[in-house]
Amino acid sequence: MTLNxxxxxxxxxxxxxxxxxxxxxxxxxxxxxxxxxxxxxxQYQGAKSAGRLLGVYHFATGVGAVEEAKFFLSNVQGYLGEAILVLDWEGAVVTQGVGYAKAFLDYVYQQTGIRPLIYMSKSVTSSYDWSTVSANYGLWVAQYADSNPTGYQ
Known part of the structure; x- marks a missing residue:
């Protein structure tokens, strides 16, 4: 099944x-x-009213993996059970390494029982060893629109 x-x-x-x-x-x-x-x-309520599948994400900044996860969870409590949870892993935080991302994902899972996804660019995917993350968490690789037809833009 393909979803756009x-x-x-x-x-x-x-x-x-x-x-x-x-x-x-x-x-x-x-x-x-x-x-x-x-x-x-x-936006969440609009998507829900339109019958769309739902997700919410946290943009990591590198101020502390567990602290960021706690902040995210404290602000998405009303969406748990309806929406997938996602860590947006791009920008300067990438240099914090895989361990930082894994600590965020692990904390969210430990607190909710929900395994979040991690979102990143193709270059970040291939620049680090994600094997400790990919064993337990889904990976969403960014597809940026360009002049090449890829289906959904």
Whole structure:
């Protein structure tokens, strides 16, 4: 089965998700240990009302794996059981290494019983050894739109 979907953040404020031909929508919920997207709940409720499959993600910043996981969970409690959980692993935090990402994922799993996904670019996927993570967590590799047809853009 193939599903088409999108991930959105505050940059897509006001998006009409009932008009977007997506099977799933994954919303940015938090970043670091202090940022909560002001658009997240409205986007979540819009996607839910449109009958989309749901997900929420945390953008890691490197201020502490467990601290970031705690902050994320404290802000997505109402979505547990409905949405997949995702760690967005890009930018400067990547240099913190696989252990940081695994500590975040492990904490979320230990607290919820839900195995989150990890999202990263193809270059990050191939630049590090993810074997300690891939044994227990799903990997979502970014596909950026370009002029080459790849199906869903």
């Amino acid at each position: 979907g999108i991930d959105i953040s505050n940059w897509q404020a006001g998006i009409n998700l009932s008009a977007v031909p997506a099977d799933f929508v994954i919303m940015k919920a938090t970043e670091g240990t202090s940022y909560v997207s002001p658009e997240a709940d409205g």
